[in-house]
Amino acid sequence: MTKTELLNKLARDGEERLLLARALDKLELARTRSVPGHTGFLSPQERLSVENLLNASGHPRHLFYGGFEGAERTVCAFLPDWQEEELWLDSDCPIRALRCTWSGGALSHRDFLGAILGLGLDREKIGDLLVGEGECHILALEEVADFLAANLDQAGRMRLKTAPVELAQLKPPEVKVKPIRDTVSSLRLDAVAASGFSLSRGKAADLIASGKVQLNHRECLKPDRPVAAGDVLSCRGLGKCVLKEVGGPSKKGRIMILLERYV
Numbered sequence: 001m002t003k004t005e006l007l008n009k010l011a012r013d014g015e016e017r018l019l020l021a022r023a024l025d026k027l028e029l030a031r032t033r034s035v036p037g038h039t040g041f042l043s044p045q046e047r048l049s050v051e052n053l054l055n056a057s058g059h060p061r062h063l064f065y066g067g068f069e070g071a072e073r074t075v076c077a078f079l080p081d082w083q084e085e086e087l088w089l090d091s092d093c094p095i096r097a098l099r100c101t102w103s104g105g106a107l108s109h110r111d112f113l114g115a116i117l118g119l120g121l122d123r124e125k126i127g128d129l130l131v132g133e134g135e136c137h138i139l140a141l142e143e144v145a146d147f148l149a150a151n152l153d154q155a156g157r158m159r160l161k162t163a164p165v166e167l168a169q170l171k172p173p174e175v176k177v178k179p180i181r182d183t184v185s186s187l188r189l190d191a192v193a194a195s196g197f198s199l200s201r202g203k204a205a206d207l208i209a210s211g212k213v214q215l216n217h218r219e220c221l222k223p224d225r226p227v228a229a230g231d232v233l234s235c236r237g238l239g240k241c242v243l244k245e246v247g248g249p250s251k252k253g254r255i256m257i258l259l260e261r262y263v
Contacts (some may be wrong), residue, residue: 001056009056020049030078036078036079036088037078048216061080062076062078062079063076064076064077066095067095067097067128068167070172071127071128073127075095075141077092094142095141095142098140098145098148098149099138099162101134102159103134105157112136112138115155119152125140130170177263178260180195180258182256184257189213189215189222189227191204193208195257215233230243240262241259242259
């Protein structure tokens with residue numbers, strides 16, 4: 001399959017086509033010239049698109065990495081045959097970390113993202129933003145890390161002190177989940193979303209129809225789409241949950257499920 005045929009098959013729009021074309025160029029460099037390459041930081045939805053490209057390309061050697069285990073935004077590294085993952089992490093990893101500190105008030109993820117994009121940087125250059133009390137760790141590509149360290153001096157109304165830190169010094173936030181055990185009449189998206197986000201089934205169906213619900217990081221407009229164990233549901237304004245287990249029928253013939261909702 002040619003590059004054009006592959007992109008025609010996988011890309012749903014022009015933006016996804018451009019993303020996949022750039023990834024495919026890096027992949028071909030690793031394959032034909034043994035040169036390691038990588039994408040920019042990918043959102044979960046963009047990562048899924050690149051995973052589909054990798055599957056269609058014969059599962060070439062690659063690594064998704066965001067600077068720490070469990071990062072939401074990751075780069076995809078394309079590894080030539082001679083390079084092991086450990087060597088790439090030690091010598092070719094393009095991710096750098098910065099630590100911002102301030103005093104006198106609280107800042108949010110939105111405050112930092114707005115300040116960074118306000119400096120003229122593209123979102124693909126920036127990974128996760130780990131905002132805590134009085135500090136924020138920023139993951140960024142090395143090509144913009146020095147610029148950020150020199151120019152990111154304010155977020156919201158707070159003055160910042162920004163300096164590079166080692167990736168090993170990062171303090172990823174603890175992931176907190178709330179287990180939800182429930183029964184549903186079927187494994188339709190609207191039924192499972194209603195349980196996961198504490199909604200009526202009708203309200204869940206309305207949110208799905210309005211484009212506010214994603215299934216496995218892709219917008220899904222079909223309330224009757226089947227959901228399986230391991231699937232990730234997210235709803236704009238309500239967060240994210242994962243269908244962890246699907247059990248047998250209850251005494252009333254309903255399906256027992258276990259979800260984990262991120263809090």
